[in-house]
Amino acid sequence: MFEIIPLFSLLILLFGFSYMILALYLDTSFCNLKLRMMKGLTFRTWMFLLTGTILMGLSSCSKETVDNIGRDTALNIIRSNKWFDVVKTTTVAGQADVRVTLVGEGENMEFKSNGYAYVYGTEGETSSYSYSMPTSKKMVFDNVEYDIQENIIQTVAKFTLVNTAGNITTKIEFRRR
Template sequence: MKVIAIQRTWMLVLAAIFSLGVLSCSEDTVDNIGRDTALNIIRANKWFDVIQTTTISGGTPETKVLVGEGGTLEFKSDNFAYVFTGGETVSYPYTLETNKRMVFDGKTYEVQESIIQTVTRLTLVNNEAGVTTTIVFRRR
């Protein structure tokens, strides 16, 4: 009987330690795991087609090609996205704050897809003061 009581006590102590360990993981830790996974996915390969569209209060959209035919964009670990086109290089600073929000070239964008599930397309949308800016990144 005494042995069973000691075993139960140790089981309760181990369960309490395990529970304390699980409870000590904050939501921030869980969010960072998703952010790190998303960051690894966007850095994994090159992006070939990148189009930025800006619309002012329902007006005619203006389109700017950031990466066109023969060019590539790479998100690097130094928090710069480099565009390589025919010997020329342009860089844009970026920060992936969460797996649903990115700061790209000084503007905060909401990520439209689940980066973890979709690896061929990344859509960023920024709505500020009646101006909607959308950037679509595509892989081939």
């Protein structure tokens, strides 16, 4: 259904413009008769019809299309630079937090378009984590689904992933320098 509405809008738009061109540039009695019949259609009315047609075409975008635009933008921001400080914190109710440094001093992480985030070490060693981003607010990192806390489109210096399963909360903080 969403594909039919823009096509219909385009046909109406083309018909309207071709009729206007025909009526304005051909000086025949038939066109003069049509112009007299269309005397009530002013420039304002044509602009209203044109605006309505454009709005109908733009409003036919599905929510999925809009969400994918946000997801693609967030992925581009994540992939655009290196991440230098990545810390994973696991919190269990009633116990001390466990902090694991995924990217330490002298290392960096790069998210590649092949679905892996590579950690490049100081001596050339490499490790990797799989990732995917089903929506702009969720990321699957190392086969665990996390919620993204920030709006990545607005903040490019850091983002935080949070996963809560029962009384265990896992948080991964990614920071740029």
